[in-house]
Amino acid sequence: MTLLLAQAEGLFTNAALAAGGAAAVSVPIAIHLLSRFRRQPRQWAAMRFLIEAIRRQRRRIQLEQLLLLLVRCLILLLLGMALAGPLLGGIARGLGIDTTERLVCIVLDDGLSTTATNIDGRARFDVLKEQALKFMDGVRSSDRIMLWRSGRPIELMYVEGTYDHDRVREDIERLKPRLGRSSLPEALEQINERLEKEGLPADRVVTAVFSDFAAGDAAESRNTAALATLARESKLILTRPMLEAPNVQVEMIAPDRLLVVPIAEGMDPTLGVEVTLRRFGNISREMTTPLTIALQAEDAAAPIAVVQRTPLWTPGQSDVTLKVHLTLPAREADAMFTETGRMFSIHARFDADERTDVLSADNERFTVVELRERVRVAVVGQADASSTGLTPERWLRFALSPSGIDADVDAPTFGPIEVIDVPTEALDEQRIIAMDAVVVLRPDLLDAQQFAALRAVTRRGGVVWCFAPAISTTATWLDRLSEAFALNWPAALEVESRAAPDDDSAPAPNPWRISLEQAIPEALSLLGADWAALVRPITITRRLPVDVSGRPASVWLAMDDGRPLLIASDADAGKLLLMTAAADLDWTNLPAKPLFVPLVQESLRSLLGSSGGREALTRLVSGDQPTLPLQWDGAQKLDMAEQGVSVTLRRSDEGLTPITALQQPGVYEASPYLAGRKLAVNVDAVDGDTAAMDEMMLADWFGGKNTWRWLDESNPQAMLAADISRANFGWPLLWIVLTLVLIETLLARWFSHAAAPGAPRFSLRRALGQVVGKVAG
């Protein structure tokens, strides 16, 4: 019955009036039948003639009566329909003559926010599924259905669409929410592209989006122009955004370094970890969230280090950032910091009840860090026979290994940074491929092959740091560097100088200084507190005027005229740094200033922690399908033993890739064991914003208001039934009714044989008058 009413609602703007018209059809039928039972008896003598007349005219009379009855029924029926506002497409479909295929695109949001629980205790995803199934009741057999899942990764379940509606129902019933972020814009763009290929007219396409429309879904609203066309190319039906619900999440967990090496031998290592909590929804209340942060080895039952904090949320506060230090036990520390490195995971989690937190999947967050005994840095320069000259090589050695200053300057240092001297002429791939970083002080002496060897280092995630050579005046080597690393940097440059003239004929020009307006690069953020004091004394008298503006590189240190002093660029899996001044006092006083050591140390430690894909691998979210760097070569699977999850890896041109997206949040470990390679997958914190998206946001997506309709939640199937041409056929139908009334009058007059004695003669004017009277009445 509900289905019938729903379908009727698809036919008319007011189905009740149409039903009344249909019911009124029974009136002439009833009168016709009653008249047969209530006829006045009349005795008759000339019966033989009457019987013969009956015999001869029976068929004609029956036909006339039937025709009249039909016309009268039709008048009432059509009148009811006309008043009910018939919809042209609906009528055609109701009559079964509209067999044109429709494409019904169903988008089911199975992203993280749909795992939230509503006030009534039902999961949002279950509500959406139920609405989608009811909506499916409105499809007709000729409809082709496409089903998208908008949680990452977006999945189109039937590539060409399907007519097997039962299968679609079963699939919808079987679906479970995923923990990936909902990518509604991306899914809708895919539909948009698909519709452009299909080329169907807009009235043949229905796009129904079943989403909770949480605010997080719209955080990356993009390509609105494409979405705006979607509303024009199809009938767009949206579920209403679900009510805002409170949610608390671990938004971020970030260790100070992803690669941790001891600062100095003998010091107890600590690991700084920053954790941010965020809450959505009801933020006006005061509350506490007991948080546990733990460093853990997956093969150990107990955490290695644990810190517990209970931040207090003050009314109105929406986020809390905690900085904790995990102190690694000294005894275990020795075993933890190995020469080859070992990876550990850090967990931050809390427990909360459903009243304050409707989404539990984002209550825990993971990251991984690598602990290593030391890093290896090759310093490529000229062999320096002098024991007293402050050559760039020596400045670098001191900066890399400050603890060795008091020792024999020529002695190798085996501190946290192991420095290996590599003569320029001896530089080849084999010697430096195992290095974590290579510092090149005489790039002008390197040939193309040696630059290629440096490129091999960055391919493995290493860092290459080039300094301008101290004795060169023309930097032709920049061509080779740019070519080797496929950089579009400037070609050969002349050295600029602000040095005092030798003959004192003119006053010395002011040297360049490091601009304090330049923001501190993130890698050097630990120097932030002393940054101005460290930078201010630095002067530069010679430089290579490299201009990388508009190119894929970032300027870490800029001079007061805007020219860069230190440039960083991504290079394969590693990093490339270019210092435009030599580590020589004739070029700059930087090596002799306090900034130099921390600059070299922090730059390398930060870059080594984030290079090699480490940083990228800490930002993975559910639904990602990452490409693993070369360090993962040999791995066949990613396992998460605790959850019983195992994802096979496949090799492609880009590297190793899991065959399916990584859905389950947690820490995955390479299998077979590759020096404990791990990666962390988290839920996308952005999608934990359970506040409701407002209509303005939807309008922004879909090119304005009124380009979509809300789903009628009490009667979803009617939406599809009614999703037809809304052209109202009422007035044309009224004209048809008027015509039928005229025809009925004429037929009635004709069939009643108005020439009978006592009856007035037929008059067209009188007949028309009766018609007008009937209509007016």
Place this chain on the structure above:
Amino acid sequence: MPATAINYLDPRALATIGSLELRARLIVEGLMTGMHRSPYQGISIEFAQHRPYTPGDDIRHLDWKVYGRTDKLYLKQYQKETNLDLVLLMDLSGSMAYASEDQIIDTESGRVPWRKYDHAASMAAALAYLGLQQQDRVGLIMFSDRLRGATRMSNTTEHWRGIVDLLTSGRPEPDVTPIEEGTPVAARGSRKTDLARVFDEVLGKVTRRSVLVLLSDLFDEADAIERAFARVNHRRHDLIVLQTLDPAEMEFPYRAASEFRGLEGEGFHDVDPAALRKEYLRLFNEHLDRVEATARRFRFDALRVNTGESLGPPLSHFLARRAAIVNRGGK
């Protein structure tokens, strides 16, 4: 009084008179008044000679002037034989009991239907009266599907009372019953007119050449009527057909759908009169035309008598026809 007498040719006036005898007298009186001449003048009688009176002769034909002069009784004798044998054939079938709504007349004693039978019986009585007045031998035969009653042939004035009594006692018996399933067709309509059979029987009884006056609605098969007329013609009788019809039968004025119930056992039929009127009238008039054509073919007089109209025209017609028959010395 003459004007009142003429009114008695109107069925509405006649219906108020209960006695058929009085009714017939008034009809004849009205008829003659309307014609402004004596009924005897209308009869072609040519004086021929006198003859002596013999006992048994009708004293009305005595010549009183001769008796006054000569004190002898002489009878007037006419040039031609003027008395005829007049046989009135009165239809008593169920259909003759019909009276339409317009023929139901309000009287002091209530609403009285003016049936076709009433109209025909009035005419028959009047005709008998007229015939007897002219020395015709008159007889009455009542019939429906067969003979239902008859009088002897006589020219005495007392005989008229017997005719009136028979007409009064005769009642058409309608058979208004639904036809039940399985009823044989032959068994339906037992009260139907069956002229062929009736005329067989009548012609067996009437041996002298006579003038037959048929008072009936003639709702019978046209072929049967034709056969009957042919036999009458063969026996050299003269026939005057006074086809008595109700105006409703000739106009079929009804519009409302009704259940028509046959009077001669035809059963009940739901009919939309407006839809059937045209076809009914076509069939009905076709029948009337055929009856007329058949009568004309045998040189019989056929006259349609409308029960809603005056009796004057048919009776005048009868008198004119009788005169013509007498003038040509019988048929």
